[in-house]
Structures are given as structure tokens and as C-alpha cells.
Amino acid sequence: MERPTWAGPEIDVDKPSAARIYDAHLGGFHNFQVDREAAAKIVAFMPELPEIMRANRSFLRRAVHHLAGEGITQFLDLGSGIPTVGNVHEIAWKANPDCRIVYVDSDPIAVSHSRTILTGLDRATAIRADLRRPQEILAHEETQRLLDFSQPVAVLMFAVLHFVPDSDDPRAIVREYLDATVPGSCLAISHASLEGPEPERAEDATNQFRRSVTDFSMRTRAEITALFDGLELIDPGVVYLPQWRPDPGDEIGDAQRTSTFAGVARKRG
Numbered sequence: 001m002e003r004p005t006w007a008g009p010e011i012d013v014d015k016p017s018a019a020r021i022y023d024a025h026l027g028g029f030h031n032f033q034v035d036r037e038a039a040a041k042i043v044a045f046m047p048e049l050p051e052i053m054r055a056n057r058s059f060l061r062r063a064v065h066h067l068a069g070e071g072i073t074q075f076l077d078l079g080s081g082i083p084t085v086g087n088v089h090e091i092a093w094k095a096n097p098d099c100r101i102v103y104v105d106s107d108p109i110a111v112s113h114s115r116t117i118l119t120g121l122d123r124a125t126a127i128r129a130d131l132r133r134p135q136e137i138l139a140h141e142e143t144q145r146l147l148d149f150s151q152p153v154a155v156l157m158f159a160v161l162h163f164v165p166d167s168d169d170p171r172a173i174v175r176e177y178l179d180a181t182v183p184g185s186c187l188a189i190s191h192a193s194l195e196g197p198e199p200e201r202a203e204d205a206t207n208q209f210r211r212s213v214t215d216f217s218m219r220t221r222a223e224i225t226a227l228f229d230g231l232e233l234i235d236p237g238v239v240y241l242p243q244w245r246p247d248p249g250d251e252i253g254d255a256q257r258t259s260t261f262a263g264v265a266r267k268r269g
């Protein structure tokens, strides 16, 4: 297929990517035919998927807004994705323009597009790295330049840990990031689960995703809650996306339909 100017020669335009499929589901423009086809195949099994992704973005907005309102000024956004409407820096800066944000993604288009929209802004940056290598990210010169680990940091892992298989030990990865932070730091996670209303259908969609894109590990609510071990969960705990501190007047509807859990926790003093 034809290569758009924003896709460098290192991008395989014939292979779907999780970041670009997510962008396609959200109605973004940084995706190719191959991503839209993969997205359509997955949606055939799970028509509510675009709705779930919008609910995930809405949770991201509420969580970052809440954290910034609680005085957090530093954000490490792991698996940040292709920028779309309502990015972490925009939400955080609305609350406090002094916030600093480091975006991390393994996808080259997510990182190059993030860098483009951050051009000229010195309090946010984007680095290309694999979140399964925490020490590399924590020691990265851009992370060190922007984040002061003697002060609280919010570690954000929105809709990304289901790309990390059990064999890579996601709990140990999360712990490694939190071990680098001081008390008062926070962890926010959203994570797909099979505990929705129709687990068989979700399993079919997962298998389709595995066949066409990459590995995907749904986890139970108990497994997702265990990712917060040792931290103090902020009210209301680990709940379905729309149930996490909805805005006044929000329609929660059938929250279980999102089959995705969300939670935010704080490291105790």
C-alpha cells in the first residue's frame, strides 16, 4: 500500500499494529487499511469494542484529572498510544501547567506522532521503549530530565498490561516501577477481562486479535486487583471502567458490558 509521509521507512505498512488498531477504533487517522481490516474482524466478534475504548479514554481523563487535583505533578504514561483527543499532558496541564509528562510506547508511529504534537513543549516528552524493561525507561535521559523521583510520580498503565503475558510477570514489572517511586506516588491501571457478560464472545475476539495482531492476555478481576498489591486503593477500588468516579450526570449504563477493570492506588507513607 501507499506510504503516507508520516510513516517512516521502518514502519511495516502491511502488518497491523495494536496502537494503530486502537487509533482506528477511536476514529483517528494514524492507521492503515491493514489496521482497519483487523479492527473490523475483531469488532465482528465484539461490536461494543469502540464503545469500550471510548470508556477507557474517559477513565484516563477522570483518573489523570483526579491525580492532578490531588497534587500529583509528574506522570509516567506507559503504553501511551497514538495521541488522540484528551491526552495526559492536556488533562494534567489544565489542572496545573507545571505538570511533567513522559510518554512511553514501543510503537514507532505512536512515538513519532507524540513527538510531533509535543514539539516546542518542554514539560512533556515521548520515548520509544518496551515497558517490560523498567530500568531502561527509568534511567532514560528524557525520563531523568523531566521526572524527579524524590517527589511523587503517577505511573499510568492504561489498556496496556493485557499485552504483557504472564511469562513476562506483569506484577513484577509493576512493582519495579513502584519501587523507584517515593510514598505518595500513584498507580493507575485499566485492563481487559473475560469477566464481562459474555466471556465466550470476548474469548473469540481475543483469539482473533492474537491471530491477526499480537498476544493478548485477559485477566480476572482478582488478578488485576493483585497488580495493586502493597498499595492503598483509592475509592471505589477496582471496578468496571464507567464505575470509577463518574462525573456528575454521567450515564453509567451496563458497566459490565465494558468487560474492562480500572483502578487507581497510592503508595503509602
Ligand SMILES: C[S@@+](CC[C@H](N)C(=O)[O-])C[C@H]1O[C@@H](n2cnc3c(N)ncnc32)[C@H](O)[C@@H]1O
Pocket (backbone or CB within 6 Å): 018, 019, 022, 056, 057, 060, 078, 079, 080, 081, 082, 104, 105, 106, 107, 110, 129, 130, 131, 132, 157, 158, 159, 160, 163
Ligand atoms: C490500546 S493502546 C492504549 C493507549 C493508551 N494508554 C490509552 O489507554 O488510550 C495500547 C498501547 O500500548 C502499546 N504497547 C503494547 N505493548 C507495549 C510494551 N511492551 N511496551 C510499550 N508499549 C506497549 C501499544 O503500542 C499501544 O500504543
